[in-house]
Each structure stands twice: as C-alpha cells, then as structure tokens.
Amino acid sequence: MQNTGPGAGAEAVRMWGKWVDSEGDIAVATTWERKVNPGVTVQEIEQAFASVAAEDNVKMVGEFFVSRELEARSGKPEQFLKIYSFCNPLLAKEMVAFSPNMAAFLPCRIAVLEKEDGLWIYTMNMDMLIKMGRQLPPDLAMSALRMRQTLQKMLEKGAQGDF
Secondary structure: OOOEOOOHHHHHHHHHHHHHHOOOOHHHHOEEEEEOOOOOOHHHHHHHHHHHHHHOOOEEEEEEOHHHHHHHHHOOOOOOEEEEEEEOHHHHHHHHHHOHHHHHHOOEEEEEEEEOOEEEEEEEOHHHHHHHOEOOOHHHHHHHHHHHHHHHHHHHHHHHOOO
16 A cells, blocks of 8 residues: 555564464454563563653553452452553644544553463554554654654563663
C-alpha cells in the first residue's frame, strides 16, 4: 500500500510468520516479549520502568495488580500478573486526532507475568502501528518512534533490573 509507513510490508511478513509459528495466536504476533534475567525482582523491574518513564517524560497512569485481585477473590495463591499503564498525553492526543481508532490502543501497557520458567515482560508491538498503519505525518512519526523507544527501553531495562 502506498499510504502506509516505510517498512510496512516487512513488518506484515514478520507478524504473519509469528502468527503462523504460534499456530494462530494473534497476541504473539502483535506483542514484544522479554524474559526477565534470573534473580531480577518485580521491585527492580518496577524501578526500571519508573526510571525510564522519568528519563523519557512519560507518565505512569495506572496499574492493575491482577494476581492480587484474583487471590482476594478466590483465597488461593496466583502466579504474579500485573499490568502497568504509561502515557505521553500530547502523543495520545495527536494519535487520536490522526485516527480516532488509536484510542483503543491507549494508554501503552506493559505486563509482568510469572510463568513456570520465571518472570516475563510483554507489551504491544508498536511497529505494527507505526509501519503498517496509514503513514504518520513527520512530527507525529517522530513522537511515535520516541514512545516506541521508551517501551523498548522499559522491556530491556526491566528484564535486566537496570534502574
């Protein structure tokens, strides 16, 4: 398509491959994930998120401690699951002005999940929005790329416990 961002075809092929490899799990195809290094605690992950948010002028706008809520309801222990929400309000406003449907992707979320092999961090693949969507105006594209970099830093620094 002529009206998509640069790299749209390559990103579509990459997502298609992940979708096929995962036997049709669209969430696998549309997210980024990082395994947390052994020994890194949830508190260190959260400190890394907060550090990157402060560095990149992104606001934490909410958190939902899913496993704690489930434990309160059932009285049974649950594997750790917490969802963190971050937002750059100006970018959010500009994205929604560009495409009202973008509101469904806001705010940016990062999940920390405990699995049998340890902690994992998941977030949305912003490349699909930046590359595969209608081509963003240059200023908006730069802002979206900065948010992409912020999420990538949160994944990497969180996985390393680097704050």
